[in-house]
Amino acid sequence: MRALVTGGAGFIGSHLVDALVARGDEVLVLDDLSTGRRDYVNPTAQFRPHDVREPFESRADVVFHLAAQADVGTSMERPSFDAEVNVVGTVNALEAARAAGAHLVFSSTGGAIYGSVEEPAREDSALLPVSAYGLAKRSAEVYLDGWNRIFDTHHVALRFANVYGPRQSAALEGGVVAIFLERLAAGEPTTIFGDGAITRDFVHVDDVVRALLLAAEHDGGVFNVGTGVESTVADLHALCERAVGVDAPPSYGPARAGDALRSVLDTTKASAELGFTATVALAEGIAATAP
Ligand SMILES: NC(=O)c1ccc[n+]([C@@H]2O[C@H](COP(=O)([O-])OP(=O)(O)OC[C@H]3O[C@@H](n4cnc5c(N)ncnc54)[C@H](O)[C@@H]3O)[C@@H](O)[C@H]2O)c1
Incomplete structure (x- = not known):
């Protein structure tokens, strides 16, 4: 299969590219390297520097659209820039797929699109984003759904929980696992904002890659991709301390405005329709990610 991966030099995208190359696919990566790294791109894949805010073409059978401005703080400081990358960039990806007659898989967000939840969020739960990033992802999903209707395509949107694993940047907001592991390994202090009771659904990047590959074979739909486990x-x-082999309790700082108190995804639909269930337990995944 010929695959185009936008954002293929980033954390999740580079793991996806490795998996596609490993199974013998012909892979083209489009990335502007704003947060991604050229050396993360599998040498067997073709790399083309490109900013998805500008239209692009492809001869792919499947387009994985992962390029994004994925930093919530930046989205609030520069909402129009965020919208250009995350909304216009997605329209350009949909148009590239349309011109090529390709199937498209879009990387949306669970954490930022549902907002704080009272119970595990289902795909039909209320969408109450509290950031420009979440709004842009929601808007991009509206385009994807609309393009499916207007052009009779069957593109898929995946709403990822909090993804972690090797190559995640500790410099980017949201990379709390990478931040804890990096700082603990360097003997530096760590801070938890709030009382530590806020919850997230942490899903390992290997599981996310499996969901992306399944979505490439699936006709239409929106699916939560998480573990369903609230941590x-x-x-x-504590798991990061154990994985690094240190006893270094965190300090506690004031809660951050805008941080959802609870965020966890109900993955029943992905399991039933996509055949996806996360398999990497958090302790195991953290141990494998520790430097
Ligand atoms: N990491 C998570 O927990 C998480 C959760 C939900 C959704 N997502 C989504 O998954 C996708 C991948 O995220 P990630 O965590 O790997 O982040 P990342 O920042 O590592 O990857 C994004 C990639 O897109 C590239 N990029 C950014 N702007 C671009 C532009 N204008 N043109 C071309 N390339 C551009 C970056 O250089 C980078 O390589 C994103 O769409 C993100 O919104 C991630």
Whole structure:
């Protein structure tokens, strides 16, 4: 299969490219390297520097659209820039797929699109984004759904939980696992914002890649991609300490405005329709990610 991966030099995209190359696919990566790294791109894949805010073409059978401005803080400081990358960039990806007659898989977000939840979010739960990033991803999903209707395509949107694993940047917001592991390994202090009781659904990048590959074979739909397991940030910190082999309790700082208190995804639909269930347990995944 010929695959185009936008954002293929980034954290999740580069793992996806490795998996596609490993199974013998012909892979083209489009990335502007704003947060991605050229050396993360598998040498067997073709690399083309490109900013997805500008239209592009492809001869692919499947387009994985992962390029994004994925930093919530930046989205609030520069919402129009965020919209250009995340909304216009997605329209350009949909148009590239349309011109090539390709299937498209879009990387949306669970954490930022549902907002804080009272119970595991289902795909039909209320969408109440509290950031420009979440709004842009929601808007991009509206385009994807609309393009499916207007052009009779069957593109798929995946709403990822909090993804972690090797190559995640500790410099980017949201990379709490990478931040804890890097700082603990360097003997530097760590801080938890709030009382440590806020929860997230942490899903390993290998599981996310499997979901992306399944979505490439699937006709239409929106699917949560997480574990369905709710972990507190305090528990996560303890797992990171154990993985690094240190006893270094965090300090606690004031809660951050805009941080959802609870975020966890119901993955029943992905399991039933996509055949996807996360398999990497958090302790195991953290141990494999530790430097
Ligand atoms: N990491 C998570 O927990 C998470 C959760 C939900 C959704 N997502 C989504 O998954 C996708 C991948 O995220 P990631 O965590 O790997 O982040 P990342 O920042 O590592 O990857 C994004 C990639 O897109 C590239 N990029 C950014 N702007 C671009 C532009 N204008 N043109 C071309 N390339 C551009 C970057 O250089 C980078 O390589 C994104 O769409 C993100 O919104 C990630």
